[in-house]
Amino acid sequence: MPRCIVARVTEQALFILASLARGELHGYGIARDVEELSDGRVRLTAGTLYGALNRLSDDGLVEPSGERKVQGRRRRYYRLTAPGHAALAAEVEQLRSAAAALGGRVAAARRTPGLA
Amino acid sequence: MRRRLLDLCLLAYPREVRARDREHLRDLAMDLADDHGTVREALGLLRGGLTERRRRGRTRRAVIAVAAGTALALGGLTWTATAQGGRVEEDLFSCAGPCADTEAEVASRVRDGWTCTERRDPDAVSWRCTRD
Numbered sequence: 001m002p003r004c005i006v007a008r009v010t011e012q013a014l015f016i017l018a019s020l021a022r023g024e025l026h027g028y029g030i031a032r033d034v035e036e037l038s039d040g041r042v043r044l045t046a047g048t049l050y051g052a053l054n055r056l057s058d059d060g061l062v063e064p065s066g067e068r069k070v071q072g073r074r075r076r077y078y079r080l081t082a083p084g085h086a087a088l089a090a091e092v093e094q095l096r097s098a099a100a101a102l103g104g105r106v107a108a109a110r111r112t113p114g115l116a
Numbered sequence: 117m118r119r120r121l122l123d124l125c126l127l128a129y130p131r132e133v134r135a136r137d138r139e140h141l142r143d144l145a146m147d148l149a150d151d152h153g154t155v156r157e158a159l160g161l162l163r164g165g166l167t168e169r170r171r172r173g174r175t176r177r178a179v180i181a182v183a184a185g186t187a188l189a190l191g192g193l194t195w196t197a198t199a200q201g202g203r204v205e206e207d208l209f210s211c212a213g214p215c216a217d218t219e220a221e222v223a224s225r226v227r228d229g230w231t232c233t234e235r236r237d238p239d240a241v242s243w244r245c246t247r248d
Contacts, residue, residue, distance in 0.1 A: 027147075046147075046148050046157055047141075047163055047164020051164050071226055074143045075143070
């Protein structure tokens, strides 16, 4: 049983979950997709990615889906679990509502400059 | 040399992790090192290994001992690499459109023990082949 599907996840973990939302992917593919998805802001090393995937696996949010060898290099594939999909959706919804609240505050401040 | 450096950094991970995932981790680090450089990946493995040890409840003393040992070995290896500078061979290939000849060349490199990483862009394919 996964610990908690709405557990707060780190930014790196969130990007990893989002990267797997389209389907199964190997570690290197995840790292490249995360870099692209974050506009180059999140660049994962093998050590960071491995740790994050292990933690997400322990939480039941992702699971390994097999291994293949490509040009002599071993690649392990991962996929999102149902709780992983739910956690991603919940996290994105939370970000969306936070962005809406903050955006509203910024817009109000622009309309009334100088008011405390 | 690069493989040896990454193997050395993998010593930062607990023995049971190395027994299970050593090759997988090293191959992933080699893939990413092709894009972002070996030093970054080496440091990432060190940090990841020490974090993994802490996560598994290793004592602070054991973590410090492993960190110090690995850093010493890493220093030695870096010094050796610098002294032997230029021993790594690297060839770049790219093509757009029919790529049969280039793919055959890359395949022959792989057979000869080179490590080749493929990158597919919308209008071209490129390979970076290296050999220690």
